[in-house]
Amino acid sequence: MTDEEDATIIAAAEADPDAQPTDVVSRRKVGRPPLARPKRAIQLRLDADVLDRFKADGDGWQTRMNEALRKAVGL
Numbered sequence: 001m002t003d004e005e006d007a008t009i010i011a012a013a014e015a016d017p018d019a020q021p022t023d024v025v026s027r028r029k030v031g032r033p034p035l036a037r038p039k040r041a042i043q044l045r046l047d048a049d050v051l052d053r054f055k056a057d058g059d060g061w062q063t064r065m066n067e068a069l070r071k072a073v074g075l
Helices: 003-015 048-056 061-072
Strands: none
Touching (some): 048 061
């Protein structure tokens, strides 16, 4: 790109009312927002029939198991 082309592009950007300098544009953070109660990955051994019962209801079995555990311990 020549200096002339660069100057033309800069002039066009500065003349555009919708264009903002990059230092003014707020950048959002990439990724999901932080959770109020973050989860932790663990390894847990369960009886097969207990696991099968939760999985039998389909997707979301881990969430349902977490809810059952929270209820069981009074949370």
